[in-house]
Amino acid sequence: xxxxxxxxxxxxxxxxxxxxxxxxxxxxxxxxxxxxxxxxxxxxxxxxxxxxxxxxxxxxxxxxxxxxxxxxxxxxxxxxxxxxxxxxxxxxxxxxxxxxxxxxxxxxxxxxxxxxxxxxxxxxxxxxxxxxxxxxxxxxxxxxxxxxxxxxxxxxxxxxxxxxxxxxxxxxxxxxxxxxxxxxxxxxxxxxxxxxxxxxxxxxxxxxxxxxxxxxxxxxxxxxxxxxxxxxxxxxxxxxxxxxxxxxxxxxxxxxxxxxxxxxxxxxxxxxxxxxxxxxxxxxxxxxxxxxxxxxxxxxxxxxxxxxx
Numbered sequence: 001x002x003x004x005x006x007x008x009x010x011x012x013x014x015x016x017x018x019x020x021x022x023x024x025x026x027x028x029x030x031x032x033x034x035x036x037x038x039x040x041x042x043x044x045x046x047x048x049x050x051x052x053x054x055x056x057x058x059x060x061x062x063x064x065x066x067x068x069x070x071x072x073x074x075x076x077x078x079x080x081x082x083x084x085x086x087x088x089x090x091x092x093x094x095x096x097x098x099x100x101x102x103x104x105x106x107x108x109x110x111x112x113x114x115x116x117x118x119x120x121x122x123x124x125x126x127x128x129x130x131x132x133x134x135x136x137x138x139x140x141x142x143x144x145x146x147x148x149x150x151x152x153x154x155x156x157x158x159x160x161x162x163x164x165x166x167x168x169x170x171x172x173x174x175x176x177x178x179x180x181x182x183x184x185x186x187x188x189x190x191x192x193x194x195x196x197x198x199x200x201x202x203x204x205x206x207x208x209x210x211x212x213x214x215x216x217x218x219x220x221x222x223x224x225x226x227x228x229x230x231x232x233x234x235x236x237x238x239x240x241x242x243x244x245x246x247x248x249x250x251x252x253x254x255x256x257x258x259x260x261x262x263x264x265x266x267x268x269x270x271x272x273x274x275x276x277x278x279x280x281x282x283x284x285x286x287x288x289x290x291x292x293x294x295x296x297x298x299x300x301x302x303x304x305x306x307x308x309x
Contacts, residue, residue, distance in 0.1 A: 002065060003238040007048045007090075010225040015044060017052060017062065027052050027062040046234050047179060071227065074121050074181060076240060078197040089222060089234045091183045094124045096174075098184030098193065100131050101143050108146070112256075112297035115155065119255035123181075126174060128158045129188040135163040149291045151257045155289055162193040166182065172197060179224075179232045182205075190235055199226045203235070252301050255282065260289050272302070 005025065009016035017025040029044060044050065049068040055061045075085040075096060095118045099106040118125040127150055129143050147157045158165040171193070174180075179284065182190050187284070191203040224234045253259040253273055259281050267278035274282075284290040 002053055003062075004050045004068075005050055005052055005062075007044055007050060008045050008225075009221060010042065010044060010046055011221050013040075013062060015050075015064065017050065017064075018226075020266060023114050025052065025054075025060050025062045027064045027171070028301060029064045034076060036261070037282045038087045040075065040087050042087055043067065045090045045093055046224050047073075047090040047181075049091065072121055072123055074123055076117070087161070088183070088236055092123060092181045092234065093178035094126060094174075095183065096126045096183045096184060098128050098130050098188040098190050098221060100185070100188050101129065101135055101139050101146075103134060104185050104187045106188065108293040109297050110185070111146075111150075112294060113301065115150075116124065116252065116255040116301065119257070126158070128171065128193075129157065129159045132164050133164055135168070149294070153256075153294075162189040162192075165196055168193075168196055175227065175231055175233060177230050179234070181234045183236050186237075192228075194225060194233060197233075201225055230235065235302060252298060252305060256294065258284070258294065273298070274302075 003020045005017035005027075007015050008018050008024075008091060013028060015027045015029070019025060025049070037217045044064070046113055048070065049130075050064045051066040051068065052062040052064045054064050070090045070163045072092065073087050073090040074092065077085065077190050091244060095114070097111060097114045099111055115125050118136055127147075128131060128149065132140065132143060143159065147159065158167060158170055158174075160171060162168070175197075182193070191205045193207070194201055195203050199306050222236045226232055251272070254263075259273065262280040262284065265275065265280035266273070268276055271279055271281075273279050276282075281295075283289065285292060285295045
C-alpha cells in the first residue's frame with residue numbers, strides 16, 4: 001500500500017521521511033527516477049512530498065515510488081556541475097537569511113543574490129541580522145543602514161542575538177505555522193538560532209575560526225526540523241557562494257523590487273539600466289532613491305549572466 005510522506009533529510013542516496021502520522025522512515029529512490037532528464041543534481045530535496053511503499057517494517061526501510069509535484073523550490077548553482085542547479089529546498093512558505101556584519105561578514109552582494117533568487121521563485125524573504133551584541137557603535141550604525149535599505153523596499157528585517165536569546169520571540173512569530181528555509185554563511189548562527197528556539201534539537205555548533213574569521217561547517221546535509229506543530233524549519237549547509245540558477249527569461253532588474261517599480265519609465269522598453277539615456281533606474285540611483293550597493297549588486301549579476309551565455 002502506498003503512503004505519502006515529507007522528506008525531512010537528504011544524504012544523497014537515502015532520505016529520512018515523515019509520514020502523515022508523524023512516523024519516521026528511511027527511504028531510497030526507485031531507479032527509474034534517476035534516469036529521468038532532471039536539470040538538477042538532486043532529484044529529491046528536503047520539503048518534497050513523496051509516495052512510498054514499505055520494504056522492511058522492522059528496519060523502517062521504504063522504497064520511494066513517486067515524487068509529487070512541487071508548489072515551489074529554491075536552488076543555487078551546483079558547486080560541482082555549474083551547468084546544473086542544486087535544489088536547496090521545496091514547498092516552502094518563506095526563506096530566511098541569517099546575515100552578520102562581522103564574524104563572519106555577510107556581504108551586501110551575497111544578501112542581494114539571495115533576495116533575487118527568492119524573488120525569482122516567488123518566495124517571500126526575511127533577513128535576520130545576527131550577533132548585534134558583538135558590534136561596536138560603527139558596526140551597529142552600518143547594520144541599521146542596511147536594515148533601513150532593505151525595509152524601504154519591502155523586506156522584513158530583524159536584529160537579534162541567537163546566542164543570548166535577544167528578540168527571538170519576534171523570530172518565533174515569523175516562523176509559526178510555516179515551512180521556512182534558513183540559509184546563510186557557515187558561522188552566521190543558524191544552528192544556534194534553532195537550538196535557542198527548540199533546545200531539544202541539540203544541533204552541533206562550532207566557534208568561528210580565529211585564523212580566517214569564517215565559520216566552520218557544522219551542518220552537512222539540509223534537514224527539516226519540526227519546532228512545534230505545523231511549524232517547520234529547514235537548516236542548510238553554510239553557503240559560500242550563491243550562484244543564480246533557474247532564472248526565468250525576465251530581466252534581472254524585475255527581481256529587484258525598487259527597480260521593478262520603474263517599469264515603463266525608461267526611454268527604452270528593453271533598457272538594461274547601464275548607460276542608456278533617460279534611464280529612470282540610473283536617475284534614482286543618482287538621487288539616492290535606489291541604494292548604490294543594490295545597484296552594484298545588480299551590475300555584478302548582469303556580468304554573471306553575460307558570462308553564462
